[in-house]
Amino acid sequence: MRILLARPPRPKQAITVSDFMFSEPIGLEMIFGLLKPDHDVEIFDMMVEKGSLREKVVEYKPDAVGITSLCIDVDVVIALCREVKAVKPDIVTLAGGTQAFLSPLSFADEAVDYIFEFVDGENIRTFFSELGKGKELSSLPGVRSSSDGYRSHGPKGRNGYFLPDRQSPKKYRSEYSYFGYRPAAIMEYGIGCEKACDFCLRWRIEGYKEELLDLEITRKDLMSIEEDTIMLMDNDFFASELKIRTFLDLIRELGLRKNFIVYASVKGILDFEPLVREFKEMGLKAVLVGYETFSDEELDIYRKKSDTSDNLKAAKALKDIGIDVWASFMAHPDWSADDFRKFRKYIGLLKPQTSSINPLTPFPNLPMYGKYKDRLIHSAEEYDKWSFGQVTIRPKNMSLRRYYYELMVTNLYVNLLVNSKTEMLRQFGIGNITRIIAGSMRTFSRYVKLMAKA
Numbered sequence: 527m528r529i530l531l532a533r534p535p536r537p538k539q540a541i542t543v544s545d546f547m548f549s550e551p552i553g554l555e556m557i558f559g560l561l562k563p564d565h566d567v568e569i570f571d572m573m574v575e576k577g578s579l580r581e582k583v584v585e586y587k588p589d590a591v592g593i594t595s596l597c598i599d600v601d602v603v604i605a606l607c608r609e610v611k612a613v614k615p616d617i618v619t620l621a622g623g624t625q626a627f628l629s630p631l632s633f634a635d636e637a638v639d640y641i642f643e644f645v646d647g648e649n650i651r652t653f654f655s656e657l658g659k660g661k662e663l664s665s666l667p668g669v670r671s672s673s674d675g676y677r678s679h680g681p682k683g684r685n686g687y688f689l690p691d692r693q694s695p696k697k698y699r700s701e702y703s704y705f706g707y708r709p710a711a712i713m714e715y716g717i718g719c720e721k722a723c724d725f726c727l728r729w730r731i732e733g734y735k736e737e738l739l740d741l742e743i744t745r746k747d748l749m750s751i752e753e754d755t756i757m758l759m760d761n762d763f764f765a766s767e768l769k770i771r772t773f774l775d776l777i778r779e780l781g782l783r784k785n786f787i788v789y790a791s792v793k794g795i796l797d798f799e800p801l802v803r804e805f806k807e808m809g810l811k812a813v814l815v816g817y818e819t820f821s822d823e824e825l826d827i828y829r830k831k832s833d834t835s836d837n838l839k840a841a842k843a844l845k846d847i848g849i850d851v852w853a854s855f856m857a858h859p860d861w862s863a864d865d866f867r868k869f870r871k872y873i874g875l876l877k878p879q880t881s882s883i884n885p886l887t888p889f890p891n892l893p894m895y896g897k898y899k900d901r902l903i904h905s906a907e908e909y910d911k912w913s914f915g916q917v918t919i920r921p922k923n924m925s926l927r928r929y930y931y932e933l934m935v936t937n938l939y940v941n942l943l944v945n946s947k948t949e950m951l952r953q954f955g956i957g958n959i960t961r962i963i964a965g966s967m968r969t970f971s972r973y974v975k976l977m978a979k980a
């Protein structure tokens with residue numbers, strides 16, 4: 527069977543970081559790895575490709591086209607499936623990825639033959655070995671079919687972590703980045719999140735239980751990555767002493783010398799400071815930390831396990847150790863102009879190397895969605911609005927237009943004034959800085975449009 531695996535292009539409307547960075551489509555690389563032994567498979571990454579999917583389908587002549595997705599991609603994925611069907615109606619179309627897991631029925635459209643809610647490995651292999659033999663495939667775990675009304679049979683499962691085939695998107699790899707690092711690879715080493723913060727989807731995707739993946743997979747995965755930079759996407763790399771030590775032992779054993787970037791909790795940084803220092807000596811360059819807000823009350827509501835003074839302590843510890851902080855914050859919809867001022871002052875104290883400030887987004891499916899139901903600006907079906915970059919809750923203490931203005935001013939203030947440009951230029955080089963500035967300008971102009979429309 528000839529299978530084309532595609533990733534949708536960078537969103538045209540939604541506010542996303544893909545304006546200035548995107549990484550490898552690791553989910554598709556895993557599917558590629560699972561199917562390669564028995565099928566002809568190719569990845570078509572539309573984040574990079576200039577040509578259309580239609581042209582590719584005409585040239586490659588696949589029997590099936592599978593498309594990955596995030597929340598913002600729903601309409602695009604459906605449009606792409608229609609494009610495929612217009613070339614040849616009997617090409618089988620599949621939707622998969624994060625959004626298919628969180629909200630499978632968002633893809634219920636006659637152009638989408640199958641929705642893959644989750645992949646346990648066995649289901650997708652069986653699917654392709656049985657496809658075209660006249661069997662009803664929706665009886666497989668995690669598979670919904672249009673011919674069966676997209677009904678679900680059996681219990682909901684989880685996506686597995688399989689060894690990604692790092693060579694599968696070889697021609698695109700030089701384009702994959704993580705912030706100032708390009709090329710960069712991404713991988714996961716431990717899954718789950720016990721913190722279960724109120725605004726976050728990750729525990730819904732990976733479960734509450736924090737556990738390490740099969741260490742043999744991690745070993746093979748690490749050995750197959752050719753890039754100098756690896757971003758570990760675990761929720762909290764510093765979740766436990768055992769977790770950190772096991773990883774450091776492994777890279778020591780493999781003799782790996784790479785730049786590492788990790789997500790980290792403030793609690794983990796403070797609890798395991800000596801290990802953070804040890805990791806720095808072994809290549810840790812930057813941590814992504816969710817400081818979230820200047821208000822302890824809000825941190826409490828979000829069920830964060832640290833307060834604003836812990837944030838300051840962690841910022842100081844990281845500065846002393848010499849690790850960059852890429853901080854993320856959430857603007858609460860009840861903030862007044864004075865709150866925005868306090869917030870800017872607080873970021874000035876934390877002094878992260880970069881900051882991203884997103885409006886609090888009560889994603890459909892999260893308990894928070896119910897809490898803000900009466901104040902929502904967009905319906906759950908306006909998929910491209912739920913990017914976590916756009917305001918979805920009507921502000922309480924100012925107009926929507928003013929709120930966008932405050933967000934823009936704050937983003938400009940922290941990224942132009944608080945951060946050191948010369949330091950970043952030295953670290954990442956002119957090419958990467960130009961890419962980031964050009965992307966930020968695109969995001970900025972999208973914000974201006976939203977503000978004008980508000």
Ligand code: B12
Pocket residue numbers: 536537541542543544547548549550551552553554556557591592593594595596597598620621622623624625627628642644645650685686687688712714726727728731732759912913914915
């Ligand atoms: C790493 C990451 C990023 C990185 C890298 C993403 C990339 N490749 O470019 C960066 C920082 C660039 C990023 C950007 C964004 N991200 Co992000 N990201 C993640 C993170 C932490 C991991 C994603 C991942 O790779 N998982 C591992 C892979 C293997 O899982 P997977 O893709 O689901 O694949 C599995 C299955 O789904 C299946 N599969 C995948 N595709 C297909 C296709 C077919 C046909 C089939 C059959 C199966 C299949 O195969 C895999 C087997 O297990 C998740 C949180 C999480 N834990 O999921 C958030 C997450 C996915 N991101 C999210 C968001 C919102 C975004 C942004 C829109 C944020 C923004 N405003 O800019 C942008 C989107 C930009 C874009 N269009 O790419 C949300 C998505 C919510 C949703 N409902 O979709 C998440 C869940 C985080 C959150 N906020 O809660 N992200």
